[in-house]
Amino acid sequence: MSTKYEEILVVTYRLFAEVGIEKTSMSRIAKELGISKPAIYYYFPSKGALINTLFDFLMKEIQFQNFFNQEEYTPHNIRQKLIVDGHAMIKQQAADPHYEKVMSEYYALSAKETKFAIELKHVLHIYLEGFTRLLELAVAADLIDRKDVHLRAQFLTLIVDGLDKYTDKEYNVDPSEIWTFAVHSALKN
Amino acid sequence: MSTKYEEILVVTYRLFAEVGIEKTSMSRIAKELGISKPAIYYYFPSKGALINTLFDFLMKEIQFQNFFNQEEYTPHNIRQKLIVDGHAMIKQQAADPHYEKVMSEYYALSAKETKFAIELKHVLHIYLEGFTRLLELAVAADLIDRKDVHLRAQFLTLIVDGLDKYTDKEYNVDPSEIWTFAVHSALKN
DNA sequence: GTCTATAAAGCGATAGAC
DNA sequence: GTCTATCGCTTTATAGAC
Numbered sequence A, B: 001m002s003t004k005y006e007e008i009l010v011v012t013y014r015l016f017a018e019v020g021i022e023k024t025s026m027s028r029i030a031k032e033l034g035i036s037k038p039a040i041y042y043y044f045p046s047k048g049a050l051i052n053t054l055f056d057f058l059m060k061e062i063q064f065q066n067f068f069n070q071e072e073y074t075p076h077n078i079r080q081k082l083i084v085d086g087h088a089m090i091k092q093q094a095a096d097p098h099y100e101k102v103m104s105e106y107y108a109l110s111a112k113e114t115k116f117a118i119e120l121k122h123v124l125h126i127y128l129e130g131f132t133r134l135l136e137l138a139v140a141a142d143l144i145d146r147k148d149v150h151l152r153a154q155f156l157t158l159i160v161d162g163l164d165k166y167t168d169k170e171y172n173v174d175p176s177e178i179w180t181f182a183v184h185s186a187l188k189n
Numbered sequence C: 001g002t003c004t005a006t007a008a009a010g011c012g013a014t015a016g017a018c
Numbered sequence D: 001g002t003c004t005a006t007c008g009c010t011t012t013a014t015a016g017a018c
Helices: A004-018 A026-033 A037-043 A047-061 A078-095 A099-109 A114-140 A146-166 A175-186 B004-018 B026-033 B037-043 B047-061 B078-095 B099-109 B114-140 B146-166 B175-186
Strands: none
Touching (some): A004 A037, A047 A099, A047 A114, A078 A175, A114 A146, A146 B146, B004 B026, B026 B037, B078 B114
């Protein structure tokens, strides 16, 4: 059973994907829920609060640590674990039909609202650091050179960042295959 | 000397990047140009027309053929030419300070306006076909297997698509280096 | 071609009753 | 907690004068 607070967030999330953040009006959210506009204001002080709450939720969802747990990585298993964890990430994001569009909305919003830009950049930076640390295990295993770590961490970050765009489309290539190829490329000397 | 028609488009393009498409009002455009709102309606029948005109312009700008000219490619020069053409593309897109943000705006808009979604997908599809044809030259040169062409064309398309995100930020890695690495990866057996 | 003035609609948000 | 009613503002777009 879900609370009204949660119901509002769920409907708003869907509308942000379908209609866009700016064009999603409080009236529209109320209408879809079968309640009145002031009822939403009882739970959220403003539309901005609704936008911020969903953004914070999303940022937690996409954190590096949710998909790649550094503690489980060893110089021995790094290749296979990178591949498997990436596949799990792709699968999870594909399971949410609104994910890509809502992210795209927030990305556009970040052009005008510094707060979002800073946070999105931060999340990307953590991916960069995370992949850097994982790739250093590959250095220890003599798979790659230390000097190549930085560039290849950037490379993997870019791929991860771009993969969701290819997730819900019928490009007759599984994004998982691209990820697998990218991991092999990143670990090739 | 530029016409008023062009002046309107230039200012609107900048505002789309700085303020966002939806939050850019006709009044704001008029104000920045030092003219009145109805004056804009003399040149463009609606705000939608303004949005469409700039979109069409942008789609022509980012076409595959503008950056990768298939006729100049041979099995011999493919590696070097892919790298050089990619660098030129990165340089050109970085030269336009509004490019990334406006593209991001249209990408968000494509979530609700099918017209844009279809066109963006089409442009991506042409990249896919283009890289496929170029990589077939690499097959002829025995650089890679035919069976790998499709996946690697997808791979290069994803990279190209994602690179502009890294263009205007201080990630202390040149996106050109990522592209170079990607090309070498795509041409490795 | 460009203006002032304004119509018509929708927005976020609030007051106050229940 | 949820409602009806409404305020104040901004939006796209147009009418009509110059």
